[in-house]
Amino acid sequence: MNTITENGSTLVRIKDLHFQRGPKRIFRGLNANIPRGQITTIMGPSGTGKTTLLKLIGGQIKPSQGSIEVDGLNVASLGRSDLFALRKRMGMLFQSGALLTDLTVFDNVAFPLREHTKLPESLVRHLVLMRLHAVGLRGAKNLFPAELSGGMARRVALARALVLDPMMIMYDEPFTGQDPISMGMLLELIKTVNNALQLTSIIVSHDIQEAMSISDYVIIVSDGVVVEAGSPAQLKGSTSEWVQQFLNGLADGPVPFQLAAPDYADELFNSAGDA
Amino acid sequence: MTNWFQRFGAAWITVFERLGRAHLFMLQMLLALPGTFRRFGLIVKQLFATGVMTLAIILVAGLFVGMVLALQGYNTLVGFGAEESLGALVALTLVRELGPVVTGLLFAGRAGSAMTAEIGLMKATEQLSGLEMMAVDPFQRVFSPRMIAGFIALPALAAMFSAVGVLGGHLVGVELLGVDAGAYWSQMQSAVGFEHDVLNGLIKSVVFGFVVCWIAIFEGADCIPTSEGVSSATTRTVVYSSLAVLGLDFLLTALMF
Numbered sequence: 001m002n003t004i005t006e007n008g009s010t011l012v013r014i015k016d017l018h019f020q021r022g023p024k025r026i027f028r029g030l031n032a033n034i035p036r037g038q039i040t041t042i043m044g045p046s047g048t049g050k051t052t053l054l055k056l057i058g059g060q061i062k063p064s065q066g067s068i069e070v071d072g073l074n075v076a077s078l079g080r081s082d083l084f085a086l087r088k089r090m091g092m093l094f095q096s097g098a099l100l101t102d103l104t105v106f107d108n109v110a111f112p113l114r115e116h117t118k119l120p121e122s123l124v125r126h127l128v129l130m131r132l133h134a135v136g137l138r139g140a141k142n143l144f145p146a147e148l149s150g151g152m153a154r155r156v157a158l159a160r161a162l163v164l165d166p167m168m169i170m171y172d173e174p175f176t177g178q179d180p181i182s183m184g185m186l187l188e189l190i191k192t193v194n195n196a197l198q199l200t201s202i203i204v205s206h207d208i209q210e211a212m213s214i215s216d217y218v219i220i221v222s223d224g225v226v227v228e229a230g231s232p233a234q235l236k237g238s239t240s241e242w243v244q245q246f247l248n249g250l251a252d253g254p255v256p257f258q259l260a261a262p263d264y265a266d267e268l269f270n271s272a273g274d275a
Numbered sequence: 276m277t278n279w280f281q282r283f284g285a286a287w288i289t290v291f292e293r294l295g296r297a298h299l300f301m302l303q304m305l306l307a308l309p310g311t312f313r314r315f316g317l318i319v320k321q322l323f324a325t326g327v328m329t330l331a332i333i334l335v336a337g338l339f340v341g342m343v344l345a346l347q348g349y350n351t352l353v354g355f356g357a358e359e360s361l362g363a364l365v366a367l368t369l370v371r372e373l374g375p376v377v378t379g380l381l382f383a384g385r386a387g388s389a390m391t392a393e394i395g396l397m398k399a400t401e402q403l404s405g406l407e408m409m410a411v412d413p414f415q416r417v418f419s420p421r422m423i424a425g426f427i428a429l430p431a432l433a434a435m436f437s438a439v440g441v442l443g444g445h446l447v448g449v450e451l452l453g454v455d456a457g458a459y460w461s462q463m464q465s466a467v468g469f470e471h472d473v474l475n476g477l478i479k480s481v482v483f484g485f486v487v488c489w490i491a492i493f494e495g496a497d498c499i500p501t502s503e504g505v506s507s508a509t510t511r512t513v514v515y516s517s518l519a520v521l522g523l524d525f526l527l528t529a530l531m532f
Contacts, residue, residue, distance in 0.1 A: 058408050084410040091408075098405030101397075112409050160409075 011036040011071060011168060011200045012057060018065035019049070019056065026052055028224040029066070038216035039194050039201040043208065045246070045255075048221050050204040051095075054170045057202070058092055059083045071167065088116055091161030091169040095176060097153035099145040099160070105132070106141040109160045116164065131159040135189060151182025158189060168200040169193075175207040183207075187214055208247055212236075220246065297493045304422050304492070307414035317420040325386040325421070326428030330435070332385055333378060337436035340373055341365060341443025348444075349452050358452075362459035363466035365444035366437075370467060370476045371532070372524070374437035379483035379520035382429050383513055387491035390421055391512040394495025395505035403496070418496065422488050429484030430477055437476070475531045482523060487516040 012034035019027040026049035034040045042050050055061050057068055059075040068075045073086060099108045109128045113119055119127070132138040135155040145153055154174060161169055174186055191214045194201045205211040212218065212232040219229040220243060228235060228243050235243060245253030261267070311318065348364045394417065397403050406413045441463070448454045467473065491512045498508035 055404075060404060060407060084412075087408055087410040092405070094401040094405055096400050098401040100402055100405075101400070112411075115409070115411050 009036045010034065012202070013069040014053075014057075014066070015069075016066035017056070017063050017068065019052065019061075019063050021052075025224060027063070027066075030221065030225050032219050032226050032229065034200065034202060034219075035217055036200050037198055039190065039203065039214055040217040040219065041203045041205055041211040041215040042219045042221060043204075043206055043211065043246070044221035044227075046206065048223070050206075050221065051172050053221070054092065054172055054202070054204055057170065058087065058090060088112075088164055089167045091164070091166040093154065093157050093161050093169065093171045093174060095173045097145070097148075097150075097157040099148075099153055099157055101145050103144075104141065105137065105143050105145070105148070105156050108145065108156060109163055112160065112164050127163060128159075131163050132156075134162070134193070135159045136185070149182070151178050151186065154178075154182075154186065155189065158193070162193065162197070165197070166199065168202065171201065171203045171205075173205055174203060175205055175210050183210060190214060208249070212247075222246075293497075296497065297489070300418075300493050300496065301489055303414050304419050304489075307412060307419040308423070310412065310415035311419035311423060314415065314420065317416070318423050321420045321424035322428060325382075325390070325424045326431065329382060329385045329428070329432060332381055333432045333436050334439050336377060336381055337369075337374075337439035338443040340377060340436075341369065341440030341445075342447045344368055344373075344440070345444035345447035345452070349448055349454065358448075358454050359458035360462050360466075361444070361448045361454050362441075362461075362463035365448070366441055366463040366467050367472060369437040369440040369444075370472050372476075372528070374433045374440065375476055375479035375483055376520060376524050378429060378433040378436045378480060379487060379524075380517050382425075382432065382484070383487045383491070383516035383520065386425065386428070387487050387512050387516050388509050390425075390488070390491040391495040391498070391509045392505060394418070394421075394492060395498040395500070395508050398496065398498060399500035399502070399505060413496075418492050421492055422485075425488030425491075426481070426484045429487065430480040433476070433480035433483075471532075475527075478531075479524065479527050482527065483520050486519050486523060490516045490519065 010033040012032075014030060014032045014034075017027045017030040018025075030053075042053060044050055052061070056063055057070060057075065059078065062076045070086060070090070073082070075083070075086070078086060099105075100111065103111065106128055109131055110124050113124050113127060129138055129141070132141055135158055137152060137155055137159065140148065140152060140156070145156070148156065158169075171190065174190065175183055178186060187210055190201060190203070193199065203211055203215070212235075215232055217229070218232055218235050220227045220235070222242070228238055228240060230238075235247065238244065238247075242254045244250070245255060251257050344365045345361060348361050349358055352358045352360055352364065394403075397417065403413050403417065406416055445456075445459060449456045449459050494508040494512045494515070495505075498504045
């Protein structure tokens with residue numbers, strides 16, 4: 001079930017990925033291919049290491065076994081300068097936005113340009129205003145991150161992630177805690193940005209309906225491996241009971257509502273002194 | 276019994292592991308220095324945040340310490356009829372000991388704790404990860420500028436502490452208690468040597484600046500990224516750097532004088 005049919009070229013190729021944090025094994029032989037130019041969503045129950053997977057793709061942590069190739073480069077074996085060169089071509093949107101709190105919105109978006117290019121300030125200004133306009137926040141350019149709502153901070157972070165024209169963008173839980181309007185804005189933005197700039201987008205999320213609505217490809221991860229992968233329509237027609245429980249948010253199913261425990265009646269009446 | 280041994284061993288392994296991490300961290304900060312000097316504006320900004328913002332507390336503390344020294348010193352010296360030596364006593368105590376040490380302690384409480392909290396919160400809000408993912412080295416951008424700033428600020432603050440302390444001593448000793456002004460200054464001038472006293476005091480404050488900033492920045496970067504983790508890291512910064520200042524002071528004094 002871990003194999004994925006390839007369609008078109010692959011941007012991120014994950015092979016036999018193992019990762020362990022302390023005694024906890026997070027990934028045990030995960031295989032996945034993320035297609036180029038499409039929106040791919042990685043879903044799975046909380047605590048399955050979806051964010052960890054993004055960090056592994058970005059090279060912030062190294063796998064204990066297996067490999068991750070981004071655009072043909074093995075991320076874990078890159079030296080620091082090669083890794084930094086690769087990272088300039090990937091954008092990442094953190095859940096909190098991760099804006100630098102001591103800089104204004106404008107300076108935050110200008111930050112990657114000022115760090116990595118020698119563009120004249122007039123051009124920086126144009127590029128920043130264009131990106132801010134694209135996310136609808138040109139009017140917020142002089143505000144500080146503390147003055148923004150969560151949804152606005154994420155949009156500014158998206159403008160910042162786009163300012164260097166990356167080949168891919170990773171979104172860490174972009175929909176968590178958003179009101180319906182900013183949720184709609186983010187969905188629309190992710191979709192238009194991906195199509196207009198011909199990016200590859202990787203979304204980590206468990207907002208199933210929202211993520212499914214804009215995704216071309218969905219990978220469901222649980223217990224350290226890929227459970228199922230395919231287009232949203234394919235997954236909706238999945239015969240796996242587990243996938244159906246997950247996608248439809250059923251309280252009981254293969255994942256039981258009750259955590260394994262001794263017999264209920266027995267515990268209530270016969271072993272009163274234990275607890 | 277074996278259980279006790281196990282826990283004892285494990286505790287020490289944790290301590291040494293952390294010490295090792297701290298030293299590697301230091302090395303990375305040093306390696307990032309060339310990149311940091313290219314961002315001179317960041318160093319200036321940090322000098323303001325750590326140095327200038329600590330100045331008020333240092334000046335007030337220096338004044339009071341100098342005044343107390345003069346008061347206590349006068350009461351003792353007058354018994355031997357040696358109150359003319361008050362200037363020498365005040366200046367030597369400040370330049371050799373209290374200037375660097377009290378400045379180090381106040382700096383740890385005022386600037387060190389702020390550094391830890393700021394860096395810890397940057398970690399908790401994913402700003403450090405964000406920098407890394409933007410291909411910006413947090414060592415060049417965040418850690419090393421603070422290190423350099425502290426390294427410059429603490430000796431300067433210690434010098435100002437001592438200077439204000441000497442004036443405080445003059446205020447109490449000469450103006451209030453009637454020690455002869457000429458004796459106060461000339462005794463001081465003849466007793467305090469540049470190399471033996473001023474330079475050694477300066478070396479102390481440079482060492483303290485280095486250690487306090489190292490502890491503060493490392494604790495911030497190494498903290499558990501939760502509100503509880505940041506608060507305990509801040510506490511650790513103040514406790515460890517205060518102890519380090521006092522312990523190193525003894526060591527340096529033993530070597531110098």
